[in-house]
Amino acid sequence: MYQMRLPPWLVLLLPAFVILLAVVAIPLVLSLYSSFTAFQLTRPETITRWIGTFNYGKAMGDANFWAAFGRAVLLLTLALNLEMLLGLGLAVMVAKVTLGQRLLRTMMMFPMMFSPILVGFQFKFIFNDNVGLLNNALQSLGLTDVAIPWLVDGNLAFLAIVAAEVWTSTSVFAILILAGIFAIPQDPVEAARVDGCTPWQTFRYVTLPFLMPFIYIAMAIRSLDVARAYDIVQVMTAGGPARRTELLWTLIGRTGYVDARMGYANAMGYIAILLSIVFTVYFFRKLTTARTSLGMGD
Amino acid sequence: MAEVVLRDVVKTYGALPVVHAINLDIAHGEFVVLVGPSGCGKSTTLRMIAGLEDISGGEVRIGDRMVNDLPPRDRNISMVFQNYALYPHMTVRENLGFSLHIAKRSKPEIAKAVAEAADILSLTPLLDRKPGQLSGGQRQRVAMGRAIVRHPDVFLFDEPLSNLDAKLRTQMRVEIKRLHQKVGTTIIYVTHDQVEAMTLADRIVIMRDGHIVQIGTPLEVFERPVNSFVATFIGSPPMNLMPATVTGGALRLADGTALPLPPGLSAHEGQAVQFGVRADNIMPEGHSLPPTAHMAHVDMPVTLTEPLGTETLLFGTLAGTEVQAKMLNPRPVRTGEVLRFGIALDKCHLFDAETGASLRV
Numbered sequence: 001m002y003q004m005r006l007p008p009w010l011v012l013l014l015p016a017f018v019i020l021l022a023v024v025a026i027p028l029v030l031s032l033y034s035s036f037t038a039f040q041l042t043r044p045e046t047i048t049r050w051i052g053t054f055n056y057g058k059a060m061g062d063a064n065f066w067a068a069f070g071r072a073v074l075l076l077t078l079a080l081n082l083e084m085l086l087g088l089g090l091a092v093m094v095a096k097v098t099l100g101q102r103l104l105r106t107m108m109m110f111p112m113m114f115s116p117i118l119v120g121f122q123f124k125f126i127f128n129d130n131v132g133l134l135n136n137a138l139q140s141l142g143l144t145d146v147a148i149p150w151l152v153d154g155n156l157a158f159l160a161i162v163a164a165e166v167w168t169s170t171s172v173f174a175i176l177i178l179a180g181i182f183a184i185p186q187d188p189v190e191a192a193r194v195d196g197c198t199p200w201q202t203f204r205y206v207t208l209p210f211l212m213p214f215i216y217i218a219m220a221i222r223s224l225d226v227a228r229a230y231d232i233v234q235v236m237t238a239g240g241p242a243r244r245t246e247l248l249w250t251l252i253g254r255t256g257y258v259d260a261r262m263g264y265a266n267a268m269g270y271i272a273i274l275l276s277i278v279f280t281v282y283f284f285r286k287l288t289t290a291r292t293s294l295g296m297g298d
Numbered sequence: 299m300a301e302v303v304l305r306d307v308v309k310t311y312g313a314l315p316v317v318h319a320i321n322l323d324i325a326h327g328e329f330v331v332l333v334g335p336s337g338c339g340k341s342t343t344l345r346m347i348a349g350l351e352d353i354s355g356g357e358v359r360i361g362d363r364m365v366n367d368l369p370p371r372d373r374n375i376s377m378v379f380q381n382y383a384l385y386p387h388m389t390v391r392e393n394l395g396f397s398l399h400i401a402k403r404s405k406p407e408i409a410k411a412v413a414e415a416a417d418i419l420s421l422t423p424l425l426d427r428k429p430g431q432l433s434g435g436q437r438q439r440v441a442m443g444r445a446i447v448r449h450p451d452v453f454l455f456d457e458p459l460s461n462l463d464a465k466l467r468t469q470m471r472v473e474i475k476r477l478h479q480k481v482g483t484t485i486i487y488v489t490h491d492q493v494e495a496m497t498l499a500d501r502i503v504i505m506r507d508g509h510i511v512q513i514g515t516p517l518e519v520f521e522r523p524v525n526s527f528v529a530t531f532i533g534s535p536p537m538n539l540m541p542a543t544v545t546g547g548a549l550r551l552a553d554g555t556a557l558p559l560p561p562g563l564s565a566h567e568g569q570a571v572q573f574g575v576r577a578d579n580i581m582p583e584g585h586s587l588p589p590t591a592h593m594a595h596v597d598m599p600v601t602l603t604e605p606l607g608t609e610t611l612l613f614g615t616l617a618g619t620e621v622q623a624k625m626l627n628p629r630p631v632r633t634g635e636v637l638r639f640g641i642a643l644d645k646c647h648l649f650d651a652e653t654g655a656s657l658r659v
Contacts, residue, residue, distance in 0.1 A: 187383030190350050194454075195397035195444070196371040205396070209387040295386045295430025 031266045039263035041256070046263075055267035064243060065268055068251040071158070072275065075247065076226045079165045080219055086166065087173025087218070088211070092203075094174070095181045105178070108171045116168065120235030123164040127151050127236075154244025157237050161245060164232050169225065173218045180214030181207075209294065216287035223279035227272075248272040300361040300374075300451030300484055301326045302347065308355035309342050309508075316342055318508045319356060329478050329485045333495035334505035335531070340488045341456055343505070347486060348377050348454050361451055376445030377454040380461060382437040384429040390416075390440050391425040397448045415443040418480065419473070435466045442474070446481060455487040459494065471497055492532050496520070504528050526572055526654040529647060535577050535611065538621045541651065542573040549573060549648075551617035557594045560643040564659045571657065574647035577611065577624040582637040585625040592643035598623075599636045612637070 006014075035055055039047040059065050094104050111119070126133045127150035138144045151157045184207060192202040230249040233239065239246035239254065252272065256265030302324040309317035317339040324330045332340040345351040347358055349370035358365050365373050376397075384393050392399075394415055398408045416422045419439045429437055438458060445453055455474070459467045475498055478485055489495055495502050496516045504511045504519060504527075512524045523529035523537075530536040542551045544565045549557045551573065565571055581587065583595075598621070602613035610628035614621050614637075623639055625631070648657040 185381070185383075187379050187381050188385050190370075191377065191379060191383035191385070191444075192396075193350065193370045194348055194375060194377045195448075196400045198371065201400055205400075206385060209385075293387045293428075295428050 032270065034263050035266035035270055037263045039261075039266075041260040041262050051263075055264045056271070058264065059268045059271055064246065065251065065271075067243070068246045068248050069272070069275065071246065072227060072229070072248045072272075075158075075162065075165070075229060076223060076279065078162050079169075079226050080222055082162070082166050083170045083173050083222065084215060084219070086170045088177055088215070090170065090174040091177035091181055094178055105175070108174050110171075111168045112171050114168070116231040117235055119164055119168050120232040123160060123167070123232070124151065124236045127160045127163075151237055152241055154241060157241065157245045161233055161236055164236065165226065165229065168232075169222060172222055173215070176214045176218040177211055180211045184210045209290070212290040213287055213294070213296070216283050216290055220280055220283035220287065223283060224276055227276040227279060248275070301328075302452055302484060302486065303359040304343070304347075304356065305359070306356035307343070307346060307353060307358060309339070309346060309351065310354045316508050317346070320505075320508075320510050322503060322510065322513070324484060324486065327482050327484055329475075329487065329498060329500045330503060331487045331489060331495040331499035331501075332503045332505060333489055333492055333531075334511075336490055337507075338505040339508040340490075340505050344454050344456055344486060344488045347452070348375055349373050350377075374448075374451045375454055376448055376450040376452075377456065378438075378441045378445050378458045380457040382429070382441045382461075384437060384440055384444075386429050389426050389428055390421060390432070390443075393429065393440055394421075394425075394443050394447050397444065401448075411447045415447045418446065418477070419443045434462050435470060438462065438470055439473070442477065446477070446483075449481075450483065453483055453485045455485065455489075457489055458487075460489070460491070467494075474498060493534060496532065502532075504531065522656070522658060523647065524656050526574065526649040526656075529574050529649065529656075533576060535622045537574045537576050537647070538580070538616075538619070539572045539574050539649070540617055540619045540621070542571050542617075544569045544571060552619070553617040555596065555617055557596075557641070558592070558643060560646040560648065561592055562644070562659060563648045563657045565648055565657050570651035572649040572651055572654075574649060575621075575641055576645070577622045579642040579645040580621065580623040580639050582612065582623065582625050582639050585627055585629070586640055587626070587642070589640060590642045590644055594641045594643050596639050596641065597636055598639055599634055600631050601633060603631050603633070614639075 034047055036050060036052060037047055038049045038051050038054075090108065094101060094108065097104055114122075125131070129135055129147045129149045129152060132150065134150065135147050138148070149156065150160050188206050189202060192206045197205065228249055229247055230253060233245060233247050233250050234253070237245045239250040248268070249272070252265045252268045255268065256262045302322075304320055304322040306319040306321060307317060308315065308319050320343065322330075332343060334340050342351060346353050347360075349365065349368060353366050360373055360375070385396065388396065391412055394412045395408045398411055403411075412425070413422070416425055419442060421436070421439055421443055424432060424436060424440075429440065432440065438461075441458070458474075459470050462470060471494060474487075487494075487498060499516055501513060501515055502519050503513050506527055512519055512528050514522070519528055519532050523532060526539055530539065540551055542549050544550075544559065544567060547559060547567075549559055549571075551557065557573075559565065578587075596616060598614040598616050600612050600614050601620075604611035604613075605628060608626075610625040610631065612623045612625055612631065614623065631637070649655060650657060
C-alpha cells in the first residue's frame with residue numbers, strides 16, 4: 001500500500017510554495033536570465049542565445065534610456081512635492097471642518113477610485129487642443145485666442161501628465177496627513193501658543209514635525225507608484241511627442257512588446273527597479289529619523 | 299508687576315454654563331491655588347486666563363491690561379501642563395529656549411537664560427537629552443524651566459503633579475514652593491489635591507460646579523469653612539459630619555446622645571444641623587491634646603485602626619455615622635474595644651442640614 005512519506009508541515013506548506021514558485025520565483029529568475037540573452041518575443045529560440053551583460057552595457061550607453069530615467073526622476077520629484085503640498089493644505093483645511101467632515105473625507109478619496117486608464121483618457125480630453133475643456137475655458141475667458149497644444153508640445157505634455165498624476169493621488173497624502181493631524185497631542189500645540197507662537201509658527205515648529213512621519217510614509221508609497229508610472233502616460237501621450245514624455249516603463253514596454261526585444265527590455269527593467277529601491281530606502285530612512293526625533297522609538 | 303483680576307467671568311459651552319460669573323483678585327506675587335473636585339471649572343478658569351479658552355462673559359485683566367481678546371502669546375504668561383507638553387523633537391535646551399527663540403532674542407541671551415533656568419532646576423546635565431529620555435520628574439522640571447526662562451508676569455500650573463508618583467509629588471511640591479520664593483512671580487495653580495492646595499497656597503480658592511465656594515488662606519479655609527462641602531473637602535482625613543438637631547439648648551445626635559452646643563455658633567431651637575468634628579478634635583482620653591474649656595465625652599467602640607506611626611487613626615461609629623478619630627502617642631487598640639473620647643467642642647462646627655452653610659457667627 002502507498003505510504004505518505006512527507007512530513008505534515010511540508011505537505012501543508014507545499015501549496016504556498018508551489019504558488020510562490022510559479023507566480024514569483026520562476027518569472028523572476030526567467031526574466032533575469034533573459035536579460036542576459038538576445039531574447040526576442042517573435043523568435044522564441046533566441047532565449048537560449050547567451051550574450052552576457054551586453055544588454056546592460058547597451059542600456060548604460062543608451063541616451064534614450066537615460067533620458068527616460070531622468071524624466072522619471074523629474075516626474076517623481078515634481079509630482080510628489082506638489083502632492084505633498086496640496087495634500088498638506090487639504091488635510092489642514094479638512095481638519096478644521098466640523099460639519100460634514102466625514103462626507104468631505106469620503107469625497108477626497110474619489111480620485112483614487114477611478115482607473116488610471118480612465119483618468120488618462122479624461123485628462124487627454126481636458127488637454128486636447130481642439131475640443132479640450134481647458135483650451136475652451138481659456139478661450140471663453142478671453143485669456144488666450146490660440147489653441148495651446150498641451151499634449152503636442154513636449155514640456156506642456158509633461159506638465160499635463162504631472163497634473164493628471166497629482167489629481168489622482170493628492171488624496172493619498174491628504175488622507176495620511178489627516179490621520180497624522182488627528183493623532184497630534186494637543187498639549188504641545190497649546191504650549192506653543194502660550195510660548196508666544198503665532199498660528200504659523202505653531203504649525204511650523206510643532207505641528208509639522210509631528211506630521212513628518214506621516215508625510216514620509218505617503219512619500220514611500222507614492223514613490224513606488226510614480227516610479228512605475230505607465231498607464232496614464234501611455235494613454236495621454238504614449239511617451240510622445242518624439243519621446244518628450246517617455247518614461248522608463250513606457251520605453252521598456254515598447255521595447256519589449258512592440259519591438260519584441262524582451263531581453264533588452266528586461267535588462268532595462270532591472271536597472272529601473274533600482275530607482276524604486278533607492279527612493280524607498282531613502283524615504284524609509286527619513287521616516288525612521290523623523291520618528292526617532294519625536295521619541296517614537298524604533 | 300502683575301495682578302490678575304477676574305470680573306464676573308463666565309464660560310458656557312453652547313447652552314451649558316461651566317463657570318458662573320466668578321470674581322477673583324490675585325495680588326502681584328501671590329500664590330493662589332484653585333482647588334475642587336473634577337468638573338468644578340477650575341481648569342477651564344485657568345485656561346481662560348491663559349487664553350486657551352474663549353471667555354464667554356466678564357473680564358480678565360492681567361496687570362493693567364484687559365486680556366479677553368488677546369491671544370495667549372500676547373498675555374505674557376507661562377503655563378505648565380499636566381502632561382508636561384514638552385516638544386518631543388527638541389532637546390531640553392531647545393525646549394527651554396524655544397519661547398525666547400520665537401521672541402527673536404539673541405543667541406547669547408537665550409543661552410544665558412537657559413543656563414540660568416537649568417541651574418535653578420538642576421537640569422544642566424540633561425540639557426542635550428530629548429524629553430523621551432527623561433523620567434517623569436525630570437520632564438516636569440523641564441516644563442517648569444520652560445515657563446521660567448521667559449520671566450512672565452504670571453505662571454499658570456494646570457495639575458502639574460498629578461502624573462507623578464506620591465514620593466516625587468511631595469518632592470516637586472517643595473521645589474515649586476522654593477521656585478516661587480526665588481522668582482516671586484504671581485502663580486495660579488490648579489489641583490484637585492487639597493494637600494497640594496494647603497501646602498502651596500498663599501490663598502486657596504475652592505470651587506464647585508462652576509462657582510467659587512470660598513476664598514481664604516489655608517488656615518482660614520481649614521478652621522472656618524463656610525459650608526460642609528469645604529469642611530469635608532479640605533483637611534485629611536475629611537471632617538466627620540453627623541446629623542443632629544438642636545433641642546433644649548443642646549445638640550442631639552441621631553441616636554439621642556446629647557452634647558452641649560459648641561460655643562460661637564448660632565442655631566435656633568429645633569434646627570436640623572450637621573455636627574462637624576475633625577479627627578484632631580476627637581481623641582481618646584489619655585492619648586489626646588490637653589483638654590480645652592469646652593469638652594464633651596462619648597464612649598465609642600473602635601471598629602478599625604490605621605497606625606501611622608506618630609499617631610493612629612481610629613474608626614468608630616457614633617450615632618450611626620462612621621467617625622474617624624486620632625490617637626496620639628498610640629498604643630495597640632483591639633477591634634471592638636470601647637474607648638472614652640473627648641470632643642473639643644470649641645473646635646467643632648455646625649452646618650445647616652439643608653443648605654450646608656456654616657452656623658459659625
